[in-house]
Amino acid sequence: MMESAIPLHLETARTRHKRVPDDYQPPYPSFVARYKPTVSRVAMAYFGVQYRGTAPLAATDALKDIARLFASENGPSHWDQARYVDQSGFENVVTVAYWNDVARFDAWFAPAREVWTGRQREGVGTFIEVLRPTVERHETLFSSPDRAEGVAVIANGMSGEVQEHAYWGGMRDRIPLSQTDAMAPAGAPELIRDGARLRVVAYDNLCLIRSGQDWSDTGASERKLYLDDVEPVLRQGMNFLRDDGLAIGCYANRYMQVLAADGSATEKSYGQSWWRSLAALERWAESHPTHVRIFGAAMKYLSTLGPSAKLRLYHEVTVAAADEQLFEYLNCHPKTGMLAAVETVGA
Amino acid sequence: MMESAIPLHLETARTRHKRVPDDYQPPYPSFVARYKPTVSRVAMAYFGVQYRGTAPLAATDALKDIARLFASENGPSHWDQARYVDQSGFENVVTVAYWNDVARFDAWFAPAREVWTGRQREGVGTFIEVLRPTVERHETLFSSPDRAEGVAVIANGMSGEVQEHAYWGGMRDRIPLSQTDAMAPAGAPELIRDGARLRVVAYDNLCLIRSGQDWSDTGASERKLYLDDVEPVLRQGMNFLRDDGLAIGCYANRYMQVLAADGSATEKSYGQSWWRSLAALERWAESHPTHVRIFGAAMKYLSTLGPSAKLRLYHEVTVAAADEQLFEYLNCHPKTGMLAAVETVGA
Numbered sequence: 001m002m003e004s005a006i007p008l009h010l011e012t013a014r015t016r017h018k019r020v021p022d023d024y025q026p027p028y029p030s031f032v033a034r035y036k037p038t039v040s041r042v043a044m045a046y047f048g049v050q051y052r053g054t055a056p057l058a059a060t061d062a063l064k065d066i067a068r069l070f071a072s073e074n075g076p077s078h079w080d081q082a083r084y085v086d087q088s089g090f091e092n093v094v095t096v097a098y099w100n101d102v103a104r105f106d107a108w109f110a111p112a113r114e115v116w117t118g119r120q121r122e123g124v125g126t127f128i129e130v131l132r133p134t135v136e137r138h139e140t141l142f143s144s145p146d147r148a149e150g151v152a153v154i155a156n157g158m159s160g161e162v163q164e165h166a167y168w169g170g171m172r173d174r175i176p177l178s179q180t181d182a183m184a185p186a187g188a189p190e191l192i193r194d195g196a197r198l199r200v201v202a203y204d205n206l207c208l209i210r211s212g213q214d215w216s217d218t219g220a221s222e223r224k225l226y227l228d229d230v231e232p233v234l235r236q237g238m239n240f241l242r243d244d245g246l247a248i249g250c251y252a253n254r255y256m257q258v259l260a261a262d263g264s265a266t267e268k269s270y271g272q273s274w275w276r277s278l279a280a281l282e283r284w285a286e287s288h289p290t291h292v293r294i295f296g297a298a299m300k301y302l303s304t305l306g307p308s309a310k311l312r313l314y315h316e317v318t319v320a321a322a323d324e325q326l327f328e329y330l331n332c333h334p335k336t337g338m339l340a341a342v343e344t345v346g347a
Numbered sequence: 348m349m350e351s352a353i354p355l356h357l358e359t360a361r362t363r364h365k366r367v368p369d370d371y372q373p374p375y376p377s378f379v380a381r382y383k384p385t386v387s388r389v390a391m392a393y394f395g396v397q398y399r400g401t402a403p404l405a406a407t408d409a410l411k412d413i414a415r416l417f418a419s420e421n422g423p424s425h426w427d428q429a430r431y432v433d434q435s436g437f438e439n440v441v442t443v444a445y446w447n448d449v450a451r452f453d454a455w456f457a458p459a460r461e462v463w464t465g466r467q468r469e470g471v472g473t474f475i476e477v478l479r480p481t482v483e484r485h486e487t488l489f490s491s492p493d494r495a496e497g498v499a500v501i502a503n504g505m506s507g508e509v510q511e512h513a514y515w516g517g518m519r520d521r522i523p524l525s526q527t528d529a530m531a532p533a534g535a536p537e538l539i540r541d542g543a544r545l546r547v548v549a550y551d552n553l554c555l556i557r558s559g560q561d562w563s564d565t566g567a568s569e570r571k572l573y574l575d576d577v578e579p580v581l582r583q584g585m586n587f588l589r590d591d592g593l594a595i596g597c598y599a600n601r602y603m604q605v606l607a608a609d610g611s612a613t614e615k616s617y618g619q620s621w622w623r624s625l626a627a628l629e630r631w632a633e634s635h636p637t638h639v640r641i642f643g644a645a646m647k648y649l650s651t652l653g654p655s656a657k658l659r660l661y662h663e664v665t666v667a668a669a670d671e672q673l674f675e676y677l678n679c680h681p682k683t684g685m686l687a688a689v690e691t692v693g694a
Contacts, residue, residue, distance in 0.1 A: 016363075016364050017363050017364070017529065019366065019516065020626065020630075021529065021531055021624075021626050024626070024630075027634070166634065167515075167630065167633060167634065168514075168515040168516070168633055169366065169515070169516065182364065182368065184368055277368075279367065279368050279371070283367075283371075283514065286514060286515055286633075287374070287513065287514065287646060289643055289646075289647060292639065292643050293643075296636055296639050296640075299634055299636075300636060
């Protein structure tokens with residue numbers, strides 16, 4: 001039985017249509033995270049630490065600090081850690097934490113923020129990027145229902161097979177707010193200086209995507225197919241967004257390698273990017289050669305292998321209201337995250 | 348200055364949204380045919396003659412007959428002729444004629460119909476496929492504004508650069524009726540026997556596409572690129588639709604070679620297909636590997652070469668009401684055109 005990606009309790013009288021007819025049948029199954037209906041809002045907080053070369057003591061300390069804070073009262077229900085080398089050659093370790101109770105997050109956050117961006121750390125930059133979206137402004141998608149990642153880990157479980165996927169526009173159609181709202185961007189990002197802390201204030205309908213890959217369960221031939229044929233194309237797309245994304249509305253892109261608890265690399269990765277709007281993300285996804293090739297390859301792969309595919313793909317997309325966002329940077333280089341969207345030099 | 352593909356006089360209060368925001372900028376220019384506002388309906392009539400092997404005398408006679416009829420009072424404003432070999436190995440010569448005045452078409456048609464499908468011809472089958480759509484149910488798209496093809500030849504001229512193209516959903520957004528109507532298919536095709544004449548009666552929102560290529564102006568290197576890299580992929584897609592289209596809602600597909608007045612081959616081709624619905628055509632176009640490759644290649648090609656590209660691409664798409672259609676077949680094999688959509692054998 002096919003379900004809508006939009007949960008029943010978030011269905012509203014539409015003023016905007018889905019892109020596919022009611023009898024649309026996707027060519028392969030996909031699944032979405034289901035929250036308890038009592039969950040009206042989630043929090044997702046990216047804590048980054050940035051440095052050149054090998055980790056200075058201050059970086060290791062920072063990671064210890066955040067782990068300790070996560071373990072404290074009202075800490076997140078789930079978090080993971082990943083690393084990447086950015087376009088300026090800096091190493092970045094980003095820890096993402098998720099809460100399904102925003103009151104808990106709010107109670108927890110203030111001291112953590114002070115620890116993270118409220119004090120100078122020797123030889124490292126730090127940043128916080130937080131969204132606190134209502135569930136109407138948010139969607140997920142999973143190629144298999146038996147391993148949650150990211151925000152879905154804090155959900156109540158997975159849906160059955162959903163209808164709104166495997167076509168251009170499915171991402172939008174899965175976001176409950178799309179039933180009534182075009183989610184157009186309402187402004188431009190602005191820089192606010194608070195001493196050494198740089199804050200970026202954005203606008204309604206800024207867009208975040210985290211899009212992940214997990215090849216840890218693949219056998220030899222599927223792994224080879226992924227690593228030889230799919231991953232290089234994905235990397236090309238990620239590099240394009242990192243280096244040249246601004247012109248098409250991608251403020252920042254990080255192609256992250258997920259780390260195990262001991263800091264070693266896992267066989268999981270994700271791309272995380274900030275977009276001017278959902279529409280800008282849609283246009284890139286459906287017209288940029290690198291992503292079109294990824295999508296085409298995935299369609300073919302999943303249509304052919306079906307449930308026997310061991311590669312796992314997922315993503316989460318949020319279109320956040322202005323008052324659901326926080327971007328704060330301390331001692332980071334000017335191309336870090338949302339700083340890339342504003343002019344930080346000069347008066 | 349960017350125009351809407353929907354002409355001003357056909358703009359209505361929307362109940363359905365375009366897929367792109369108002370500030371969307373396509374990555375390369377495209378153009379649409381513009382009719383005089385007094386043209387409320389056009390007629391497009393496909394006259395086919397079908398035979399095995401070399402043309403029997405009856406086929407040559409039939410083509411003379413239709414040319415004579417076209418030259419008679421109230422004949423079409425424009426017509427062209429093309430050939431293809433179908434999946435059953437039959438040669439088909441299809442002559443397409445266009446009228447921008449349906450009263451003229453109606454006055455002309457009855458005797459032509461009798462000549463074409465009202466009498467047996469030795470060793471050949473004949474068929475007529477007619478649409479008489481309102482201009483609200485119809486769109487065109489051209490990669491350059493200086494050579495009209497198909498129905499656009501009978502228009503008043505070409506638009507300036509239009510906004511609604513180069514994204515999935517542009518086709519729908521260019522059809523004026525999409526402002527207020529999902530254009531869902533309302534029924535299933537049925538066979539009606541009228542002696543030896545077989546008629547197919549379809550339903551509201553059956554869809555026709557004619558999608559053409561013209562490489563006659565290309566220089567050596569562009570021609571090689573088209574013939575070596577693009578055409579084989581296009582042909583694969585056309586063959587897929589011809590042989591396996593029914594399962595995805597393509598009733599019939601013809602990949603036609605356009606003929607010159609003397610019957611020789613030109614450097615123009617077009618695909619012409621009948622679809623259960625616009626949605627079915629959309630799904631194929633955006634997910635079938637062959638078409639995705641064509642679209643991706645065209646995007647790249649036209650974005651890179653821009654106005655210097657000499658390859659010309661165009662299409663016309665109609666979503667017809669039931670009373671705007673006529674399908675009539677005499678002595679054709681059962682996979683001919685819309686006959687493929689119905690069971691013709693048995694009682």
